[in-house]
Amino acid sequence: MRKPRATPVEALPMLPPLPGWITAAPAETLAAAAFRSGAALAHLGLATAAGDVPMALLRDRLALSAAEVCAGIAGRREGARGLRDALHLTKAGDDPGPAGRVLWQWSQAAARPISVAHLARALAGVAPERIALCLDAAGPTPVDRAALVLEAVLTETPRAETAALILADAVLAKSLGGTYLLPLLSLALKARDLRLRGDDLRLACHRAVFAGAGQALPMAGDLARAAARLRAVVPKLRAKAAMRAVDLFLSRDALAPAALAREMPDNLSDRAARRFCERLVELGVLRELTGRDTFRLFGV
Template sequence: MTYAADSFDILPRIPSWVISKHSKIPEDVAFMSGAALSHLHLVLAMPAIPQDLLRARLALKAAEVCVTHSGRPERTAELRDAVGFLQPGDSPGPAGEIILSWHRAVERPVTVKGLHRALRHVETDQIATWLDGCDPRGAGQGGPVARAATVFQAVIEEHPRDYTVSLLLADAALAQALGWTHIRPLLALGLKRADLQKSGEELRLACHQAISSTAAQVTREASDLARRAARVKEVAPKLRAKGAEEAVALFLSRDAVAPTALASLRSDRAARRFCDRLVELGVIHELTGRDTFRLYGI
């Protein structure tokens, strides 16, 4: 069984004028980012979206951006490997720590305790000071985007070149100001390397521009994952393997899954057969291109 990639649209597309890059006037740019956030807010509330999977996919992309900013060579494949086969007690390495930070940050509701769990080398009191330095509702700070820019600038001044901490906390501040329960890495995906050196009004303008472009990217990703998740759910009742329901749930919550993680299927051999069956049905893909140590994802 196979499916046409564009057989139907699940989510509304963001209007083209919202992501227009013609205007450089600060008021226009701020208006566009507000419209983009409003559209994204509605899209993310739609039940068709596999929220855990979307956040995991965005976390991977954010980690790759941060790894690139830090000058490291690892990209998507290496980052997936860094966490996909990690065993208790293993060291994930510098790049692995970055993607683990993002994964931990998006998994749980955005709180100071949860952020400390993601950024273990940063003290809880320090995280609270940065986030509490601005009104969580954005009042008096020019709105959610301005608040996020303020947090980014405060963090980067104390932790120069630690882009994971500064971008992650900026996106946490944005989520809090928007009333979102979980982080979606918008600024991490949208800010360019040159933007990270800006401050004040220039930084706020760059954040507004980043929001407009990233909102469209996230909407496309959400729509794609909603289609893919619908296909998986259509096939799921036909799967007869014992433990199939739990295994399907794992694919709907993780960017990449190793067969060894499918504990509900009782054996590695059964897990590999189950993954191969889902590939045959066209609802998941093998992500590595390898014959061994494979990873699978929707």
């Protein structure tokens, strides 16, 4: 009996987009916006539950997007490329600067399971007791709980926008039964939204969650296909522990060759790591993210 032919990597289906009945639903009232954000969250959860999406990479890529929003709220205009440079091209132990610290906070918060201790490390200066109160927030819906946390933190410390948004997204994820923070709420809130209070803020948060889910879905689909293509080339790679290196790229938004070598000191030198990254670019499964010939960063 002839064996069935393997499905080509390129034939992987896209994740289903938000259905039209969700996107077309009105959001003028708080109840309507809550319905729409809840439907979007449910759809996102189902669409990413199949296992094809590299969730660690999705979290880190969304953390970059959230950090870009936070940098903009703070009046900075580095953009994604500048944020990556500030974090990844700073020597260990050196200060990555304001922009780099924002990205570091988001990446750290999304990298490990939600807990008071972990968030306290990512949010230096925020008391663990304050974080614990935030994580125990109560409200009728997960988005309402996140909005309550956002309002409480910003009322107490108006300039702590990044910490407030990280805690709000952590509460949202925890309320949805998630183990890890998945940046969603923070992707679409504007500086003017953070000055709102009460039902006005809740409405803005429901709208932002809907928009954030709309951003996360196509990104998750792109990363699922990219991950399949990357895993498919492993047999062609001569480097020892190639799968380990591939797994690192499937969990990080960006890596410098030197950082890849540090993660795998028994398998890759700096030079070998650079050649490995270049080979993956030649195979069309990795991107060089800076457009430079030196001080380069690579990612899926």
